[in-house]
Amino acid sequence: MILPLEITNLRKRYRDGIVEAVKGVSFNVNPGEIFGLLGPNGAGKTTIISTITTLETPTSGEVKVFGMDVTKDPMFTKRQIGVVHQEVINSGFFDVEEILQFHSGYYGLRKNTERIHFVLNKLALYEHRKKKVKQLSGGMKRRLMIAKALVHNPKLLLLDEPTAGVDISLREDLWKFVRELRGAGMSILLTTHYLEEAEQLCDRVGIINLGALACLGDTKEIIRQYTQKKIRVVLTEPLHLRSQFLIEEKGKEMLFIVPQNKPLGEFLSEVAIPTNLIKDVHIEEGDLEEAFLKLVSNNKEVREAL
Numbered sequence: 171m172i173l174p175l176e177i178t179n180l181r182k183r184y185r186d187g188i189v190e191a192v193k194g195v196s197f198n199v200n201p202g203e204i205f206g207l208l209g210p211n212g213a214g215k216t217t218i219i220s221t222i223t224t225l226e227t228p229t230s231g232e233v234k235v236f237g238m239d240v241t242k243d244p245m246f247t248k249r250q251i252g253v254v255h256q257e258v259i260n261s262g263f264f265d266v267e268e269i270l271q272f273h274s275g276y277y278g279l280r281k282n283t284e285r286i287h288f289v290l291n292k293l294a295l296y297e298h299r300k301k302k303v304k305q306l307s308g309g310m311k312r313r314l315m316i317a318k319a320l321v322h323n324p325k326l327l328l329l330d331e332p333t334a335g336v337d338i339s340l341r342e343d344l345w346k347f348v349r350e351l352r353g354a355g356m357s358i359l360l361t362t363h364y365l366e367e368a369e370q371l372c373d374r375v376g377i378i379n380l381g382a383l384a385c386l387g388d389t390k391e392i393i394r395q396y397t398q399k400k401i402r403v404v405l406t407e408p409l410h411l412r413s414q415f416l417i418e419e420k421g422k423e424m425l426f427i428v429p430q431n432k433p434l435g436e437f438l439s440e441v442a443i444p445t446n447l448i449k450d451v452h453i454e455e456g457d458l459e460e461a462f463l464k465l466v467s468n469n470k471e472v473r474e475a476l
């Protein structure tokens with residue numbers, strides 16, 4: 171199967187760089203998935219994006235886009251991908267629609283108005299299409315950058331911290347739109363330092379730190395592996411109980427921490443609370459933040475950079 175993106179043993183040392191920015195990273199983006207590169211500032215996320223877009227050349231290792239080494243055919247790569255850079259670029263003189271027309275021209279698309287209007291509508295920019303960039307709000311500028319990345323209908327979309335500095339309501343709109351693009355078959359690589367964003371949006375994540383991947387896998391699987399399940403049992407009357415899982419007892423409420431793979435029925439029969447005393451049972455699953463903290467405490471490399 172030809173994968174949208176295959177990165178193998180990528181290393182990057184900037185010419186004037188003191189440290190190696192990327193230290194032997196390998197991961198793939200599968201067709202139609204949202205993959206998240208997650209990590210703190212300086213982890214190496216933007217450097218990886220820059221080697222995919224051929225803005226930077228790898229020191230060693232290989233980056234393939236739809237089966238093609240990006241250093242061998244940069245033009246092929248550029249046609250397949252759309253990229254939204256971390257920094258907002260200001261081109262104040264032109265209006266929104268003109269910018270998108272010029273940008274389409276860069277891909278050799280002369281009559282691209284239909285696609286441009288489709289994208290403008292999708293990003294709630296259509297009514298602002300005659301505005302100059304300097305008249306746009308921060309959120310609109312960010313959306314314009316996404317529109318630019320989409321004019322040529324790329325098969326792989328790279329989003330470098332798409333919601334940094336974006337307010338919450340717009341952030342949710344963007345997440346919805348990114349899911350829609352996935353639904354239409356696009357493959358997406360995004361970088362973020364927001365754990366919640368990665369948890370909500372990404373099918374798989376790679377956690378990167380100090381230029382190395384600390385963890386790579388299915389988002390839900392990572393959460394399951396590195397978090398604990400909490401079960402809160404509300405009783406009709408206080409009860410004294412001995413259980414290896416019990417961590418807190420407060421009047422009629424008991425809190426248990428239970429291994430992820432233990433079924434609720436098995437747990438209830440093990441703790442042996444009389445059923446007629448149970449008023450309510452709440453299960454609280456862990457989240458990516460909890461998994462991340464666990465990973466940090468387990469992993470010296472991750473810990474040292476934070």
Ligand SMILES: Nc1ncnc2c1ncn2[C@@H]1O[C@H](COP(=O)(O)OP(=O)(O)O)[C@@H](O)[C@H]1O
Nearest residue numbers: 184186187191210211212213214215216217218
């Ligand atoms: N053009 C550059 N020249 C030299 N060093 C760089 C350059 N760009 C980034 N770096 C360094 O590489 C490391 C990774 O940076 P970057 O890829 O921007 O991380 P992130 O996007 O995860 O915040 C950092 O130590 C940064 O200072």
Ligand SMILES: [Mg+2]
Nearest residue numbers: 215216217256
């Ligand atoms: Mg960055």
